[in-house]
Amino acid sequence: MKKQVLYFAVVIGMLSGCTVTSVDKPENNKSVVTVQGYAKGETPEKPPNYWPTMEWKTSLPEQQGMNSKKLADLFEKLDEINSPLDGLIIIRNGYIVAEKYGYGYGPERSHEINSVTKSFMSAVTGVAINEGYIKSIDDPIFDYFPDRKAENMDDHKKNLTVKDFLTMNSGLDWGELDKDRKHQFWSDFESTDDTVQFVLNKPTDPNLIGKFDYNTGLPHILSAIVQQTTGKKTADYAKEKIFDKIGITTAYWPEVQGVNQGGYRMEMTPRDMARFGYLYMNNGKWDGQQVVPEDWVKTSMSELIQTGMTGGEHYGYYFWLTTTKDGYKEISAMGDRGQYIVMVPELNLLVVQTSKAYLTDINIFEEYIYPAAESTEPIPVDAESNTRLSENKKK
Incomplete structure (x- = not known):
């Protein structure tokens, strides 16, 4: 090197x-x-x-x-x-x-943040629920797609909720972290002419029901729901409701087939990533204004499901949780190849990494x-x- x-x-x-x-x-x-x-x-x-x-x-x-x-x-x-x-x-x-x-990077140069995008998608979903565009985390996902006919429908899949998608608890056969399948999976996912339909068509894997299974398609579906219910692109809604209020000016949120990619590929500077982390460190409040609902922020950063993964043993709404060796609660937004927003509330410490x-x-x-x-x-x-x-x- x-x-x-x-x-x-x-x-x-x-x-x-x-x-x-x-x-x-x-x-x-x-x-x-x-x-x-x-x-x-x-x-x-x-x-x-x-x-x-x-x-x-x-x-x-x-x-x-x-x-x-x-x-x-x-x-x-x-x-x-x-x-x-x-x-x-x-x-x-x-x-x-x-x-x-x-x-060659510096304070003014944006960086791709990969799956840290998911944590932003969580915040946008919380705001959309608070404003009544999405009625409840318990709403069935397929209620928001009445004009789409999904393949492999069964009773489990039919009853999947917004909360199931937020906690990566869908039970859908995905294979993103399967070393034997992931290359073919990504090839198929990124070459399809309809990514929303691709996700909705996935069959149930009985072995995954009730278990955490990492799935980048799930936040993409939530992005489609936000767009359909608000009548705005997810990126535009996020800019209006969150980014403009906390000073994020460098966010670039790519879209595919007209839908912002809810699970990955957002770009921004590390300093703007830090603004998002600081917002969550302050329970969604910024300079006296509640930007993201406090209850949503606290729940998002709670231990809602076990992941079985070292360094992120629990998961909230697109946030990872672990305990440091000194007993501090560490909450992170994580992206592939080392993109992190790491929060340790007990130390009032926030660390942002791009790599x-x-x-x-x-x-x-x-x-x-x-x-x-x-x-x-x-x-x-x-x-x-x-x-x-x-x-x-x-x-």
Whole structure:
């Protein structure tokens, strides 16, 4: 692998206007490194709360109780192993404390977020239900397609509900994660001339009834339902009801056969991904306005069904849930090849990652990021580690 060219932006660089300088201490005439005027061992003030609707603000890690040495160690390790990460943002208490990009990406360049799209589809579905376009999560799916005749209909399939589709509990024979079938499956799915009908035609697999089975077709059906009931493209409805209200401006939501792809292929910048995560960290409320219903957000991030998958043992409404080794509840929107919005409410910590491949050499969350969250209050500044972070951005 070629040595990656990294653009690295951290709070002590150009993004926040912070400076790292050396000054002389009068008592011994020795040079002392300072960061934003704070020397080693000094405790900074905590910045005030704000909403990142227009732009994200940055902060010294220590101002948010984060250990800058652990963050500097992490970013240097990522350089050392030539990691495939395209973007990484670490946010605490609503402030960016560190940000890193690679392979030509930066804060203004969008990235395909793959199945993170599903979590956005969950939010849009919740808003559509709240506004009465979709009557209930208990509505049978096929009630919304009276003009379509689906193949392989049986009693189980006929009674599938919106909730069954939200929790990946449809019992339909899909095969997306079956290593022996997945290549043919994707070929068939992406070459069909009617993706909605393709999903609706799938037969019941008796062995899957009552079990979690990952299925990208299910949120695509919900996108079709949102479009039919609201009279608007899902992307337009999402823009009006969610994106415009929280400052997401870079979302590109592709469509196929006239329907926005509910399960994958959305694109946006990592900072806009972070806005969505921050919305959910605040129970769907943004700057005093309830954008996504609070009950919907809490239910979406609840343990509704077991998945049998390590690192995401439970599933809500298109969100994965697990418990960290230190006992924190971790809630994630996940996409193929390492696209993540990771929320740890107990730490008020939000991490966004974009990548061209899964990072397998280290666990950046458990080994570096979570341990860096040492306190809920500001901690003494480590000027040398902040200097390392500042210098890393030049690599």
